[in-house]
Amino acid sequence: MGYTIKSDIVVPNGYVYRQSALQPGFHQIHMHSTGNPTASVQNERDYLAGHYNAANYTHLVGITNGAVDIRQVMNTNGGAWDVGGDWNWETYAAIEFSEGSIKSQADFNKAYPAYIWLARYLAKQAGITYTIDNLNTIGIKSHNYASATGHGSDHVDPLPFLAKWGVSRDKFNRDLVNGIAEQKEETKTTKKAGIKDMLLFKADVDTNFGSKANIYFLNGGIVIRIDSVSTYNELKNSGVPFATFTKKNTESLIDANGGLK
Ligand SMILES: [Zn+2]
Numbered sequence: 001m002g003y004t005i006k007s008d009i010v011v012p013n014g015y016v017y018r019q020s021a022l023q024p025g026f027h028q029i030h031m032h033s034t035g036n037p038t039a040s041v042q043n044e045r046d047y048l049a050g051h052y053n054a055a056n057y058t059h060l061v062g063i064t065n066g067a068v069d070i071r072q073v074m075n076t077n078g079g080a081w082d083v084g085g086d087w088n089w090e091t092y093a094a095i096e097f098s099e100g101s102i103k104s105q106a107d108f109n110k111a112y113p114a115y116i117w118l119a120r121y122l123a124k125q126a127g128i129t130y131t132i133d134n135l136n137t138i139g140i141k142s143h144n145y146a147s148a149t150g151h152g153s154d155h156v157d158p159l160p161f162l163a164k165w166g167v168s169r170d171k172f173n174r175d176l177v178n179g180i181a182e183q184k185e186e187t188k189t190t191k192k193a194g195i196k197d198m199l200l201f202k203a204d205v206d207t208n209f210g211s212k213a214n215i216y217f218l219n220g221g222i223v224i225r226i227d228s229v230s231t232y233n234e235l236k237n238s239g240v241p242f243a244t245f246t247k248k249n250t251e252s253l254i255d256a257n258g259g260l261k
Contacts, residue, residue: 003070003114003121010049011056011074016088022079026092027138029123030082030146031115031176032057033158039100041069048073057082058091059122061115062098063107068114069098076122083146084153090137093122099161108165113180120179132173140176 016022034044041062048056057080060071074080082094097115102108119140123130131139135149144159146152162172 003068003117005059005070005072005118008045008071008073009075010045011052013075014078015052015074016056016080016091017078020079020081020089022089026077026079026090026126027128028087028090028092029119029126029128029140030057030080030087030091030094031097031119031140031142031158032082032094032155033097033161034099035155035157035161036100039098040064041071041098041101043100044096044098045071045073055081055084057094057096059093059095059118060098061095061111061118062101063103063111064101068111069101070114070118077126083141083143083151084155085146085151087141087146087151092126092128095119095122097158097161102165105165112162112165112167116175116180119176130177130179132176142172 036044039047041060041064044060044062052074056074058072058074058076060069060073062069076093078091079089080091080094081088082091095115095118097111102111120130122128123140129139133140133142133145141151142158143152144156147155159169159172162168167175
């Protein structure tokens with residue numbers, strides 16, 4: 001897997017466990033976003049270092065200098081003061097998506113799969129099932145759901161932040177349950193043979209049907225769809241980069257890729 005968790009612990013080991021007199025057995029991964037639109041990952045870490053006695057969490061995910069930045073800032077498997085309710089005593093890990101570190105759709109598209117990956121990685125480590133937002137004690141829970149069911153405060157994160165960048169609650173839930181295919185593998189398997197074949201296919205469609213076809217670049221691979229407004233909107237809403245080609249610029253792209261053979 002291509003992600004690295006950087007250890008940058010700023011909370012004393014076992015702090016919440018001792019302060020709240022907890023018992024062993026931590027069954028939940030909690031999903032948050034920071035709600036601070038200007039703070040970087042480093043700013044959030046620095047703030048936590050001085051204020052962990054008020055609230056705390058175990059991991060930060062965001063973008064630093066253009067790259068995915070995953071920090072562990074507190075030990076796992078000991079509760080956390082993160083949801084503001086009785087599910088604080090179930091926290092194996094609490095993950096904060098650093099809102100202020102995301103400046104563009106490209107930033108979000110890079111960091112979001114890492115956020116999902118980390119949740120599933122920690123769930124697996126803890127033996128927690130890949131379930132999202134149900135009332136069972138064991139599972140992955142959004143802060144939003146903890147609040148809505150009386151197990152948290154009144155916070156609704158991370159859903160509005162995810163929605164702002166095109167990820168619906170449904171997609172978020174699906175991604176947590178199913179995971180997101182690793183980008184590198186897809187790039188390897190589709191990039192070599194992909195573009196020319198797809199452009200040929202598109203040229204064929206143009207010739208035979210006289211229509212425009214949309215070519216979507218998806219995680220380094222290529223997906224082609226015939227003109228479809230709903231498909232376009234679906235992909236746009238999901239934050240997938242796309243490009244629409246007419247017959248003319250398709251031909252120049254084919255030429256740029258070595259021409260028809
Ligand atoms: Zn939260």
